[in-house]
Structure formats: structure tokens, C-alpha cells
Amino acid sequence: MEIKYTIQGLSIYIAIVAYLLAFLIALLGQKKVRRSGSGRAGHTLYAFGFIFAALSFVYRWIDVSHVPLQNLFEVFLYLGMICYPISLFCQRMLRVGSGCGDMLIGAIVLFPAGFIFNAQPQRLPPALQSWLFAPHVAVYALSYIFMAKAALQSVRQLAGKAFNPDEKLLPPEEATYRMICAGFPLLTLGLILGSWWGKLAWGDYWGWDPKELWSLASWLVYVGYFHFRYMFCKKHPRINSAWAIIGLVFILITLLWVNLSRLFPGLHSYAT
């Protein structure tokens, strides 16, 4: 546990608190009061948290003089920032809401940035000085948020969350599918950009590195999901949901375990 007594740390903590309060208010609003006022207050707090997460990200960018996506601290800061715009986009454009779930995702991903990962600025090693560095990581992180939302919808599906047709939002099974449809192209692009970059930096577009193999496995889980859903449509919604949840577990392993565990030494160790 590392508390950051800096302006950046402070803005991360404000964002976490705002996301958590937004979550609690939205949760109470859903369960008890059902008043539009609580929804608005929750949304305002969520937006407030986003502003501080964005400020923290911009501050970091200026501080390190490169796109701050080099290590786990910076990636989690970015994840915490993009939760809100993705949530808004999904609600308004894709008819996928998750109630208070998105706010909780925001707080969860900011937590390690605030309390666990080291924020010591680092200079970019030669291998990371590529124009592919920022898009590769940014695109992956975007896809991860979509896939996390898909897993959240799957949990709702498995929990038997009642669907309210008045909400104008998709039921959980369809929402899961739509989220994976939104995230899968980004996941594919991330994999391809990484492969292309690997060819430029290390001489091979595929190095059989643990991180590469876990990211391939994550991609394949969603490929499996699409084929399974095509075969059985909605006959087995619980299995469809299980695919989405397994996908997120694989993503978490790719993002965290591979970098933090000594089990998987490899070319991506600088991301730790």
C-alpha cells in the first residue's frame, strides 16, 4: 500500500471518492428512492470524478513528457479516466446501461493507481520509442473497459436481474453481446498493432512471449463466444455469459498477473 502525497495522488483520490459516492447514490437510487434527483446527483458526481481522473492523466503526461501509458500505474490511471466517456457512449448510443456498475468499475481501476502501483516517472526505453506505443496500449485499454462492461452484464444475466422494458435499454444477454461487439474490434486492433510493433522492435511479429500468448488466449475466448452464440443463439444464455466472464478473467491475467508474477518472465516486463 503506497499513499501518494502529491497533487496527482490527491486528484486520483478525489476521483475515487467521487466514483464511489456516485456508485452509492446510484445504488440507493435504484433500490429505494427511484427519484430522478438521485440519478442526477450520481451522474454529476461521476462526471466530477472523471474531471479529476482526466486532470491527473494530463498532469502525468506533462510530468513525464510522453503519453503516460508506460507502466501499470499509468495504464490504470488511463482506464479510470476512460470509464466515464465509454459509459456515456454505451448508454446513449448502444442502449447499454449498467446502472451503478460503471462507477464501481471506475473506482476499482483507479484504486491500484492510487494505492498500489509506484508512480515514479520513468523515461521511455528505446523499445518503447515507437509511434505504435500509444495506439497499441490505448486501444487495448479501451477494449478492456468494453469487455469489463460485457462481463458486468453477464453477471446481471447470471444473477437473473429482471429486465425492465421501460428502461429503453437492452436486456443483459443482448447487452453483453453488444458490448463484446464494440470491444472485439479494438481487442483485435490492439493485438495486430502489438504484433506489427513486435516486428519492428524485436524482429518478429510473434515471439511466443507469455503476454502475447495470454492476449491471444483472451482474443480467442471472444472468438469462441461469437461462434458459440452463432451455433446456439440464445438457447444457452448462461453459457454465453460464462464466455464473457472467462474473457474478462483472461484479460485480467494478461494485464496484471503476467506483469506482476515471476512465473511469466518475458519481453513485456518493462510494463511492470
Next chain:
Amino acid sequence: MSKFKRAVLRIGLALIILLIFLSVYGAFIGAERAKSFFNSLPLSVYWITLILLLIVGILVFRRLIRVPWLLFIHAGCILILAGAVWGSQAGLKLQSRLLGTDKIPVGQMAIFEQESENRVALENSDQVRELPFYLKLKDFRIEYYKPDFLQVQSRDGKSWNIPVEINTEFSLGDNIGTVRIVRKFENFKIKIEGDNRVPCDDPQPGFNPALEVEIQSPDGQVVTKYVFERFPGHIHAEDGFLLSYKRVISDYISELQIIRNNKVVAEKNIEVNHPFHFGGYHFYQHSYDDQAGQYTILMVVSDTGVTIVYAGYLMLCVGVFWHFWLRHIFKVKKADGD
């Protein structure tokens, strides 16, 4: 859905699930062993089966031909797998037998400054092969981020990162004293002058960056220390501090010329992320002489199959984005227009 189609889908799903398990297994055994594992004979059978099944799938499911973006996705996967098989060591051996081509798959070459070289030591082999042209190394250099840092750690756990500026005094606090960097060496050596040992910057080839540092205690006592980049953590029992010289590498650069028939036909600086493509090979900055900086080590990789793989990437990417994103956007726009 016919029984045959259903069977193709089931086999496809089974192969996907199998590849998930194989990838996870590969992640646990490390990159080197995973590479051998995925290039082994049983796995070659798997890859060929996957390619054939994708082709069968395209032929059997008319939707995959009718919907061009689905065709792009599946054909893209076929191209990626086919390109990888074509460019693999087994693929190159096959091409050698069938087409009579004779390319070096992967290897390394060490080139000294101002010398030309065409010999390549093959990867995982004692064999040395020759390129049909020479590479001349004009210069090899390492660039560093500015400034360098002197790191000072006291015995009670305090630490300071001091930018290296000659003759600038840095206070470590009233109780500890000051630090002053007196001199910077690129290649530190000791020479004997009479009975004295004198530190100097040796112009001969060598690589031993160091700093001469003066530490003044609050009572005015001055101690001179030498801090070496390549020997961090060097400390004497009487020292109050652990001193380290930190530089962060920003780039490795090999300035090269390609020589064919005694004529320079191309020139290029190779850096990490900026390889050089010539004569059917990619050349990468791989390693260097860390003792004296006198030679560079380049990685030589055949470009066979790479274009096919990249074409597959492009098709897969275009197909996936069109199928999952763009067609919906256009549908919505069309509906809005109507």
C-alpha cells in the same frame, strides 16, 4: 443448419478451445520452449487443420461469401496462418526443396566499426552462412537521456538524485554536508605518474563511465570518491553513503552501408524500432559490445511470408471493424435519412 455445417462449426469451436488451452500452456513454459512447442510436428498438423477448416468453412457457409466482411475476417485468418507457415523454418526448408531458394531464416551478425561483414551466425545452430552483399559499420553509438544522475543513499535510508553538473554544489542537509561533482569520465583509467596513481579519461577503446565526487562534511572535511556506472553499489566500510552513477539509455544507433560489388548501394542508420530492409532481409539493432562499444550485433531475419501475414492483418482488421462497427453506423445513418 445441415449436419455437415453443424459438424464444421463444432470442430471449429473445438479447435478454438484447444488453441486457448495451448496458448495458456505456452505462456507457462516460457517463450523459448513455447516457440519450439508451437513449431513442433503435432502443432504443425494443428495449424494445417485450422487453415483447412477455415477454407472448408468459407466454402460451406455461403453467408461467409455473401457477406464480404465475414469473408475478410476468415480469409484474413487464413492468410495470417498461411504466411506464418510459409515463413517458418519448415516453410523455408520446403521452399528450398521445391523452388530452389536458399534464404537465411534468422541469425545474427557482429560488425566492428569501419569493417565490412557478410557472415551470419544462424540462430540455434553452429552454422555460419553468407549474405550476397556486405554490411559496413561506419559508427556505433549509444545515446543517453540528459541529464545523468548521481544517486546518493545514506545509511539511514535517505536518498537524493542529483543531476550531473560539473562543479555545482548540492546540499544534503545541515547535518550531512554537501556533494560536488568535480569531473566526468567516459573511460575511467588509472595511470601511474612517478609514484602517484592518477585517474584519467583513456582515449583508447574502452567503456568505463565514472564520476569524481567530493563530499564535504559539516565540519569541513572533504573526501573524494569515484563512482562507476558499471559497478553500482560499491561501498567501503567507512563510507557514510552509497553512491551510484545513473544514466538512462535513449537509443542505440548503428550507421551502416550496404556494399555490393565493391560499391555502396545503400546507407541507413539502424535503431531500435527502425530496422532496415534490404535484399529480402530485415536487419535489426540487437546488441552491442558492452565492454568497449567497438562493434554492433545485428539480427538478420528473412522477410519471407511477412507480406502475406500483413495482408491477413489488414483483411482481418478491416473485416472486424466493418462487421462490428461500420455497417451498424451506416444502417443507423440510412434509417435516419429515410
